[in-house]
Amino acid sequence: MAKNVIVGQSGGPTSVINSSLAGVYKTAKDLGAEKVYGMRNGIQGFLEKKIVDMSEKIRTDLDLELLKRTPSAFLGSCRYKLPEIGENRELYDRIFEILAEYEITAFFYIGGNDSMDTIKKLSDYAILLNSPIRFIGVPKTIDNDLAVTDHTPGYGSAAKFIASVSKEVIRDGLVYDIRQATVIEIMGRNAGWLTGAAALAKCEDCEGVDMICLPELAFDVDAFLERVGKLFEQKNSIVIAVSEGIRTQDGRYVFELTNHTEYVDSFGHKQLSGTARYLASLVSEKYGCKSRSIELSTLQRCAGHMTSRVDITEAYQVGGSAVKAAFDGETAKMVILKRVSTDPYICTTDLYDVHKIANIEKKVPLEWITENGTNVSAEFVNYIRPLIQAELTPIMITGQPRHIVIDRQ
Numbered sequence: 001m002a003k004n005v006i007v008g009q010s011g012g013p014t015s016v017i018n019s020s021l022a023g024v025y026k027t028a029k030d031l032g033a034e035k036v037y038g039m040r041n042g043i044q045g046f047l048e049k050k051i052v053d054m055s056e057k058i059r060t061d062l063d064l065e066l067l068k069r070t071p072s073a074f075l076g077s078c079r080y081k082l083p084e085i086g087e088n089r090e091l092y093d094r095i096f097e098i099l100a101e102y103e104i105t106a107f108f109y110i111g112g113n114d115s116m117d118t119i120k121k122l123s124d125y126a127i128l129l130n131s132p133i134r135f136i137g138v139p140k141t142i143d144n145d146l147a148v149t150d151h152t153p154g155y156g157s158a159a160k161f162i163a164s165v166s167k168e169v170i171r172d173g174l175v176y177d178i179r180q181a182t183v184i185e186i187m188g189r190n191a192g193w194l195t196g197a198a199a200l201a202k203c204e205d206c207e208g209v210d211m212i213c214l215p216e217l218a219f220d221v222d223a224f225l226e227r228v229g230k231l232f233e234q235k236n237s238i239v240i241a242v243s244e245g246i247r248t249q250d251g252r253y254v255f256e257l258t259n260h261t262e263y264v265d266s267f268g269h270k271q272l273s274g275t276a277r278y279l280a281s282l283v284s285e286k287y288g289c290k291s292r293s294i295e296l297s298t299l300q301r302c303a304g305h306m307t308s309r310v311d312i313t314e315a316y317q318v319g320g321s322a323v324k325a326a327f328d329g330e331t332a333k334m335v336i337l338k339r340v341s342t343d344p345y346i347c348t349t350d351l352y353d354v355h356k357i358a359n360i361e362k363k364v365p366l367e368w369i370t371e372n373g374t375n376v377s378a379e380f381v382n383y384i385r386p387l388i389q390a391e392l393t394p395i396m397i398t399g400q401p402r403h404i405v406i407d408r409q
Contacts, residue, residue: 014154023319
């Protein structure tokens, strides 16, 4: 096959998404790629021909190592939904004209559910055109909600950060002997994988969070407050982890129960913010106690100083596996992670039809949520613990992590 390939990043970034980019770049060059192009700001930037030669940006082995350890999306990202093929064939013709102009033979997209939808649509159009271009998806999302794959790169590091911060917040709450409640808001629109990671804070030197509320179950405000009251009968300081996307029985997001500013992205996703603030206020009002709300927000996905070595290694591997698959003639596939064993932890890569992954959301199994709906099971903890193991320390310069950045266009 000809040797020019292109790679892009899409959706919310993670602390290890650039490790997957490094895996794509290094493997493509090792396998003889003449040019490895990067699309600035994903498919949206590609349509504007914002395309760079990665060799001009990654010149040394140190650059490659810095790329692996730099959080966020080196090439920039987007939230751009391709229309259905029948709705705008001219757009797809434009995409394939640009691919032909750059003599692209393989297209790699690093992202989550919406990104796999892009791979699905482009590979379908390639079939209509009888195009030989190969399209491979590289999994990424801290939400861990991609179907089929055991887990997604980015999740382990975000979970490590959440567990560590939860433990530190618990410790801080024990400083003063007064009644107080802290509500930690954790990302997760429809799936509670991230919030469940707060359970890892419980260990021999920490009693753990007191309540975990996931979006898989309807949220009852009155039952929540009753549970808080029972906890206050046992202890003065309580810490609660809640998913930003928890909803009431009638389908409303909890943050919508109070005044809020609403922003909706191009995929129709509401910006979720204010859940912890609302619940902390309710607790303070009902029990006359001090309360705090903590929104971890983007810290969950950009904390490169808390990267899991397992996670960053697997992120690099899925990038390399995607390139090998394309060079072997595969297309319309996503690289998946297959767990062989949990103890000892062994995980391999494989390929799966992207049509059976795109737009399918994987949620926390209900049997992994405790019967009272306020915690997760030992099975959940055993599933996640191997993913947060070991560290990859940033390269430090003058006391701060050194990152590699691309010039703005």
